[in-house]
Amino acid sequence: MDFQLKTLGLAQAASEKADALIVLVSPGDGEQAPGALGGLIGAARKAGDLPDKAGKCLMLYRPQGIAAARVVLSSLGDGPAATAARSAVLAAWQQIRAANPKRVVLVWSGGVVPAALQAAVVALADASYVYTHTKSKAEPRALRQVVVGVPQASACKAALAEAVAAVRGVEFAKEWGNRPGNHCTPTMLAEAARSLAKAPRIKCEVLGPKEVAALKMGAFMAVAQGSAEPLRFIVLRYQGAGKADAPQVLVGKGITFDTGGVSLKPAAEMDEMKFDMCGAASVLGVFRALGELQPAVNVVGLIPTCENMNDGRALKPGDVVTSMSGQTIEVLNTDAEGRLILCDALAYAARFDPAAVVDIATLTGACVIALGGVRSGLFATDDGLAGALAAAGEAAQDRCWRMPLDDEYAEGLKTSFADVANVAGRAGGAITAAKFLQRFAGEAPWAHLDIAGTAWKSGAAKGATGRPVGLLLRYLLDRAEGAAPAARKASRRSRGAAA
Incomplete structure (x- = not known):
């Protein structure tokens, strides 16, 4: 258009x-x-x-x-x-x-x-x-x-340019989110990421099963092992600022189809599990917009992508896997697979010495129950980061709502057979999923956006929404415009008050 x-x-x-x-x-x-x-x-x-x-x-x-x-x-x-x-x-x-x-x-x-x-x-x-x-x-x-x-057109050029870039990014995310699983395999998603590297300042690297095995991403590999489609680990880099400037890292869940594995989902509406890669699609959409706007910020995009399928090699309830961080995980439910691929990507993110890490995932039905399809769930270890993301969401009309991360919510993840279980009970399911991810998030400020309720619509209007591309783009542009120092000061003040 x-x-x-x-x-x-x-x-x-x-x-x-x-x-x-x-x-x-x-x-x-x-x-x-x-x-x-x-x-x-x-x-x-x-x-x-x-x-x-x-x-x-x-x-x-x-x-x-x-x-x-x-x-x-x-x-x-x-x-x-x-x-x-x-x-x-x-x-x-x-x-x-x-x-x-x-x-x-x-x-x-x-x-x-x-x-x-x-x-x-x-x-x-x-x-x-x-x-x-x-x-x-x-x-x-x-x-x-x-x-x-x-x-006065001259006064609105920058505003229109940002809006058009947001449109391009949202529509790129919609396009890949809407494609069925046989038209959006991990390999195809990797090719979509490679196409973005045609823009200035963007580079793309794609790792396959051998490279992922060398990294010892045991949780990620365990989810992928039941599928005939090989996994891919996509690494996107946008270098808009100096090399010494710490990057913002975006991690997108890329399950291109989710059967639930051995913990099989109900047949009704299982076709919508093609949307389980909308977190990955949002990261691709953001990079599409960055390629147009060329803001002064460094951004890394990490996308672990695979299918969650069943065959004789598939992950089983009760299996224990070892993540990249070395922590062992008892898999009590194979349908809680998104957190397994994300935990290895979060561990990988630490090598970039990031200013902040934000993961985006269609993670839990519990978040849909809590917030419906209006706001995405926001979890964060850092008040400054949480405030910046919430403000960006309000500005972009792509709203989120902060949820708690009290340590008591992690009690249900304890197990006698590994360092942590991949699920707790039904109560507070979106929070316990976030608490699982928090174990792997490292020292940098970290936030998790649960977009299970906002990434797509069902019924007559079925389709991907492209959210939260608008929120993430506005957040990154704010960092480029100098909001980061203020956010860091606010973060330090909040940590000092808590101490």
């Missing part, structure tokens, strides 16, 4: 030829504006057809004096600018989607802040996304061009 930025007020927007013109109307704005659009807004308000509530719309077909075939007036309401813009754009798209518009013009009745512009662009791209990879007669995405009209 092509995005263009133009200096457009309401008067100029009326002359723009398009399949649809979306006008985001703030309370009190536009009614006194001269021209056809100002007159429409005033008349609609006077008739009570355009309430000042976010998401309320009025669509008109070929109104007099306006070049666009369809005009949608969509109220912003008086809420936060970014949230209001997203709601208004999504509501407007519902009005015009059946017409399959190819060119859309998006304008505001008054001023626009960067956060609102970004939210509007991302929302329009999200709503118009179409998956086609495995369809023989698929209709491609109809929407080809979006013109974003603002009072």
Whole structure:
């Protein structure tokens, strides 16, 4: 999709030829504006057809004096600018989607802040996304061009560039998340990662079974041993800052299909287990965006990827495996496999002497029960890191919620036959999973994002969401813009207070 930025007020927007013109109307704005659009807004308000509530719309077909075939007036309401813009754009798209518009013009009745512009662009791209990879007669995405009209285009160039990069990253993550398991094997996912290295400052290394065995990643190998598809360990590097600058490390769970192993999942909706690599997809999406924006930050992406399948060699309940860290793990449930591949990747992350480590995983159904599909679960050992991720999520409209990591939650992971068990009881399942990972996270500030509820949607809207690419990208851009020192100071203060 092509995005263009133009200096457009309401008067100029009326002359723009398009399949649809979306006008985001703030309370009190536009009614006194001269021209056809100002007159429409005033008349609609006077008739009570355009309430000042976010998401309320009025669509008109070929109104007099306006070049666009369809005009949608969509109220912003008086809420936060970014949230209001997203709601208004999504509501407007519902009005015009059946017409399959190819060119859309998006304008505001008054001023626009960067956060609102970004939210509007991302929302329009999200709503118009179409998956086609495995369809023989698929209709491609109809929407080809979006013109974003603002009072002063030069002041919004950076905001639009960030929004477009976020769109590219989210759609890359969606694309690979949506592909079925036979079109997204570990080998194919590794090739997708390699394709990202065409961008400046990005390098990709892919390790196979021999290299992973040499690293003694026994937990990762144990999960993969029941599949005919060979595992891959993907290492992405983005070097945007000096070599001496410690990198941010992102670790993405890459189970390209999850049967549950010997602890077999129920058949109903097992097809959705193709989405069990959405953590990996989000890391790929972030690197796609980094390649466009080229921010001044160093980032490492680690993706352990394999299938969790059954054959005569498959991991069994009661087996004890040895992780890269040397810790032994009793596998009480083979469907708790994500934490097994992540624990070895977290141990590997320590070699980069990271500023912080964030893992992203569709880890537990318990997190879905706790938070539903609205917020991702956030666990962190460092208050500064937790605050930075939460703030990034709010800014990107990709929210998370911090969960506890009290030591008492680890009691259920004790076992007589190994250093730790891979599951505890049902109570607090998302937390005990995080406590398991914490054992392998090392000394650097560490956070875990459980995206089991937010990575994809079920039902009629089934498909990957691309989350939390927006959150992670905003977090990294904040680090590039100098927020890291403040976060470290806040972290030190919180640790001092706890001591």
